[in-house]
Amino acid sequence: LAVEVITNMRTVKQLSMEHEVSRQYTNMVDQVLIMFWKPEAMFSIVLGLYWAMDSATLGLLYWRALVLVEKNEMDMSDVxxxxxxxxxxxxxxxxxxxxxxxxxxxxxAAHAFFDLFDRTPTIDNGSNKGQELTNFSGETDFNQVKFVYPSRPAVLVLNKLQLSIKSGQRIALVGASGCGKSTIVQLLERFYDVTHGELLLDGVDIRKLNLQWLRSRLGVVSQEPV
Structure with a gap:
């Protein structure tokens, strides 16, 4: 957020969003503080006790050595x-x-790493199962589609989207950044499944189609093509 704001400082000033950006940044810092203050506090306490034990052990050792020297039970070389x-x-x-x-x-870190590899994806990209449409025309229907990203379950990106696209029809999705334009394309490519509702291609639920066949029928030029 800080890098984006500094890079687009003129835009922030033009929209008079200094206070809003400051509030968002403060909330992010507070979340990080809440996340890390307990382990850091415990580490500080343990480290302090460790150094205190270090000094106490040396002090006790020197005291005992001096007592033994006074009793002539130990000489200075032993000390x-x-x-x-x-x-x-x-x-x-x-x-x-x-x-x-x-x-x-x-x-x-290793536990998180192996958990990532052991995780079973909801969409199997290597699967060859599913239906292949023989006379595919490309008619597309979004029927009361709701969608949230798994990483942001509290943010509703699409809310009861109702959209029908006929075969051969050309359309443009226009809207502000973050309104769900790219999400619609990703749902068509089946990078994600809809949370609620149906996404139909030629009247067939997209989840019933062969994934490899589906993606071979789509042509996409992204915003930053490689």
């Missing part, structure tokens, strides 16, 4: 050796703590 051992041991524990944090993050 130096024990001090060096204590410092090296604590440094090793610090490294273990740092590695444990990284290992934990690696396990979490």
């Amino acid at each position: 130096v050796m024990i001090s060096a051992f204590g410092m090296f041991a604590l440094e090793a524990l610090k490294m273990v703590g740092m590695l444990a944090e990284r290992i934990g993050k690696s396990f979490a």
Whole structure:
């Protein structure tokens, strides 16, 4: 959002949207804060306890060594050796703590990675099943279609869309950015299935058609063709 606003600063000023953009950015920052403050707070507490234990352990070690020196049960060479051992041991524990944090993050990332590969898509792009229309004319009907993107389930992109396109008819979809023009094309390509309602091609539900056959009958030139 920040990059888009800075890049299009003139447009933001022309539309007097400075306060609205600031509000949206503040909401996004607040969401990130809510998401991360608990784990970061726990990490800070654990790190503080760790360093406190470090200092307390060295203090206890030196105190015990001085007590033994006073009782002539230990000489200064032993004190130096024990001090060096204590410092090296604590440094090793610090490294273990740092590695444990990284290992934990690696396990979490690997879990998300394997979950992605284990996920079964609702639309099988490699499927050869489904009906193939012999006399395909291209007549298209959107019948009370509702649609939301899986990543944004609270945003209703299409709401009871009713649209009929006859064979050979040329139409233009015109509207503001985000109103659902590209979504309609993606539904025709069956990148997504409609949430509610029906999308019919020649009177047949698009979900019953062979996916490979369907896409081979469509010609698309995108906004940024490669």
